[in-house]
Amino acid sequence: MRKKVFISYSHKDEAHREDLEDHLSMLKRKEIISIWHDRKIIPGDDWKGSIDENLDSADIIIFLVSPSFLASSYCLDVEVKRAIERHAEGSAKIISIIVRPCDWHECDFSKYQAVPKDAKAITLWENKDSAWLDAVTGLKKYITEFTTRPPSKEILQAESPVTVSVDFNRWLKDTEIVLSHRKVDKVLLSDIYVIPDVEFEREFKEKEINISEADTVYKEPGFYLILGEEQQGKTSFLKKAFFELASKGITPVYLDATGITKSDTDKLIEKRLTKQYDGPILEKLVDKQRKVALIDNLDEIGLNEKYRNIFLENLAKEFDWIICTCHSAFNYIRTEVPALSKYTACTLLGLGNFKREEIIRKWIALGVEESINENDLYSKCDELKSQLNTVIKRNIVPPKPIYVLMLMQMFEAYAQQNIELTSYGHCYQQLIYQSFEKAKINGREYEKYLNVLTEISWHIFKLGEGLNRHQIDNFFLEYEKTYLSVDKMEILEKLLAHSILSEKHGKIGFKYPYIYYFFVGKKIAEGFAEDPFIKENVDLLLERLHREDYANILIFITHHTKDSWVLNKINEVLGSLFQEQSCATLTKHQLSFMDDFMKKIPDLVLEQREIQNERDERNRSLDAMERDRSATTYDDADAPLDILSSINKSFKGMEIAGQIIRNRYATIPRDALYQLANSGAATGLRFLDYFIKISDSSKSEIIKVIEQMLSEHPHISDKEIEGYAQNTYLHLTYGVINGVVRKIASSIGSKEAFEVYDALSKQENTPAYTLINQAVQLQFTRSLHIPTIEQTKERLKNNPVCLRILKEMVIQHIYMFPVDYKEKQQLSSMLGISIRGQRLMDHKKAGKA
The missing domain is CATH 1.10.8 (Helicase, Ruva Protein; domain 3)
Structure with missing residues (x-):
């Protein structure tokens, strides 16, 4: 049986750890051992949890002993302490390798075996390889002779000798979906599971949204009801909860309510415990604080209302800690179950x-x-x-x-x-086919179902809402005038039962937006050339491009056709927006009104920031913005004012152009790609020109508004108010210029079509296009190419605003990706950015020492 080796060492001995692994390579190849050390922790993972978990599961624990190892509080106080405990239990073997001379003889671990021969430090040997050979020869002997503990069932309870049964443990680890990965034969739930967020129920709407990680419910005893849609991960969460609770010495019992038809909890729990654990278990469950009931699919329990309530009351007598899951729809009737009144409800959220x-x-x-x-x-x-x-x-x-x-x-x-992927069309199609498989639709009938869904989607699009039962009957009557007859009841039953269609408030529509957009796009793409009515509706989509649903339908049309009419229509719309304006050039002359402001703002400095922390913070900010946006209620169908409509259409149009470029770059001719990229960029820059001009002409009015707001502060003088107001105005203006340039790049950019943006930058030869080209390069290649940045800097010299934007782009990239210290020095010198504190931060990234 392969034995697991845990290496405990100071990162100052990294080279010695690498030498050790080299000399153990044959044992690894023969699968006699596997090796773990903390360099295998993935950035962003819980490093302490990973160390604890692997230290507790190791058979052989190796200390690389040196002065640095002895100086490390973590090595001595945490890793050595736990290793000695496990050695004393007989569940692991400690072996020390003396790599550098040090006073280790008084340490607690000095009584255990040490190598190489005579515990002579590796660095004192004349030949380093001979020293390692001697050390590894000794290791082999100890590894071979050490008898590992009996194979565990993987979940050992800290305060109980019981173990989880092999079959149930296998189910706990199973993802229950077929996952194929390029590097591993079988993907386990623990390999890819992330704890989702939940939103706890609020008593009052005006309170802040209470969002926490779902693990809250298995950290604090209580009664919890977790709501979620189908395939939201409710069962997987209970599996994770089972693992976590069991590892803490708590005995969880999993109950699938779907198969429960009796309210007698005693017999049910006894039966489930017998299947889920090995050995005697019932006598271990006297303490209510040390056990948890995990109830899955409560909404599908096979009991009527009366006995469902009795069942829950009986559970509450046995357990002080209950976690239930149910479908979101159950929330509408849970008030009718008195026993649930003491439960805290929360809803599983999607992955942000x-x-x-x-x-x-x-x-x-x-x-x-x-x-x-x-x-x-x-x-x-x-x-x-x-x-x-x-x-x-x-x-x-x-x-x-x-x-x-x-x-x-x-x-x-x-x-x-x-x-060949046409705008991810294969992805959506595959998801739909998987829904068909789940609904047990015969492969020979796919075409029939696809056609019915296409026609239903078009009917809903024309009406602007879902179909009631009467309208559905009429739809099928009309359908059968054109196509062969179908079994209406069978089709509706399968589509409604398997989350392809859904019925809400008496209206039948599509369960998820992508299915609706996919089929409306399919109908338009197939009928555009021959059906004048479809052509009229395409013009309507383009006219109301500011609407989210119309913009998405246009994107989905590109999934279904390569015909040039789509590109021509999008180019026409983009060309019509802000057509009275010229493209903003962002030359020094155009931005001269900001010269004094740029002189006053502080120089940029590269701060001490950890990459993963920075990425986490950015993602949390994006999640918060998306929650705020989804919480804002407005009727997207209402046409906004002309200017707001044009702004919205500009950004939606750029996004559509970019989607086409990114996903059809290999099949669209170079000239067409260039035209599409140019149309998108020019639209954004015409809007920016409009903004700069309107902002400049309204400068005095804007400043007055800001002054009025500031005047409410009693401790600011009139002169200070005037200065603050002007600076605030210029900050806002700079922020919009910076934001629009980056938005253009992120909208139309593509890693594969980079030469198009390069050609565009050279052809237009303005600071604006230079910045867009640089932003695309950083956002989509995700690498700092210093010669390119140097060229960009040279083109933007004597342009303070554009140089500032370039510096911010580079700094943001450094915060998000690992960059060598020498490269940082080059960039610092080239762009005039201070990197105070960076050397210290880069050294500290090595972790413990």
Whole structure:
């Protein structure tokens, strides 16, 4: 049986740790041992939890003893202390390797075996390889002779000798969906699971949204009701809770309410415990504080209202800690269950930006934890996250864990198979086919169901709302005038039962937006050439591009057709927006009104920031903004004022242009790509020209408004108010210029079509296009190419505003990705950015020493 080796060492002895691994390579190849040390921790993971977990599961614990090791509080006070406890229990073996001379003989671990021969430090040997050979020869003997503890069932309870049964443990680790990964044969739940966020129920609407990590419910005893839609991860969460509770010496019992038909809890619990644990267990459950009931699918329990309540009351007599899950719809009737009145309710949320990045990191690092470096990890993470965000954005596809995992698999499979993707059309189509499989629709009937859904979507689009039952009957009557007859009841039953269609408030519509957009786009793409009515509706979509749903339908049209009419229509719309304006050039002359302001603002400094912390903070901010946006209620169908409509259409149009560029770069001719990129960039810059001119002409009015707001502060003089107001105005103006340049780049940018933006920058030859080109390079290649930045800086010399924007772009990149200290020095010298404190921060990144 392969034995696990844990290496405890100071990071100042990193080279010695690498030498040791080299000399143990044959044992690894023969699968006699596996090796773990803290360099295998993925950035962003819980490092202490990872160390504790691997230290507790190791068979052989090796200390690389040196003065640095003895000086490390963490090594001596935490790792050595726990290792000695495990050695005393007989569950692990301690072996010390003396790598550098030091006074280790008085340490607690000095009584255990030490190598090499005579405990002579590795560095004192004349030949280093001979020293390591001697040390490893001794290690082999101890590794071979040491008898490992009997194989555990993986969940050992700290205060109880009972263990989880093999079969139940296998189910706990199972993801219950087929996941294929390029590096591992079988993906386990623990490999990719991230704890979701939950929103706790609020007593009053005006209170702040109470959002916490879902693990709150298994950290504090109580009665909890967790609500979530289908495939939201409710069962997976209970599996995670089971693992975590059991590891703390608490005895959880899992009950699937779907199969419960009796309210007698005693027999039910006894039966489940017998299946879930090995050995005698009932006598260990006397203490109510040391056990937890995990009830899954409470809404599907096989008891009537009366006995469902009795069942819950009986549970409450046995357990002080109960965690139940149920479908979100159960929330409407839970007040009818008196026993649930004492429960705290919370709703499982989809994976936001923060959680998506966490699951992406786990997926990318899976199987290569030992070899992947930070730069590759973050670069691949951002690339995959960008793809996911394109598909999931604004809840087109629900951000449920299962969808995120399925999409990551698809991206990987398409990349390997070199499948041509038209704006992620294959992803949406595959998701729909998987829904068909779940509904047990025969493959030969796919075309029939696809056609019915296409026609239903078009009917709903024309009406502007879902169909009531009478309208559904009429729809099928009309359908059968054109197409062969279908079994209306069978089709509706399957589509409604498997989350393709849904019925709310007496109206039948599509469960998820992506299915609706997919089929409306399909109808328009297939009928545009022949149906004048469809052409009229395309013009309507373009006219109301500011609407979220219309913009998304246009994007989905590009999934279904490569015809040039789509590009021509989008170029026409983009060209019509702010057509009275010229493109903002952002020359020194155009921005001269900001010269004095730029002289007064402080110089930029690279601060001490940890990359993962910075990325986490950014993702949390994005999540907060998205929650605020979704909480804002407005009727998107109402046409806003002309100017607001034009602004909205400009940014939506740029996004559509960028989607087409990113996903059809290989099949669209170079000239068409150039025209599309130019149309998008020019639209954004015409808006920026409009903003700068209107802002400059309204400067005095804006400053007066700001002054009026500041005048309410009694301790500011009139002169100070005037100065603050002018600075505030210029800050806002600078912020918009900076933000629009970056928005243009993120909207139309593409990693694959970079030469298009380079050509565009050279052709237009203005500071604005130079900045856009540089922003695209940083955002989509995710690398700092110093010669390119130097060229950009040279083009922008004597332009304080644009140089400032360039510096901010570079600093933001350094905060988000690992950058070598020498490169930072080069950039500091080139751009005049202070890097005070950076050397100290880079040294500290090594961790313990």
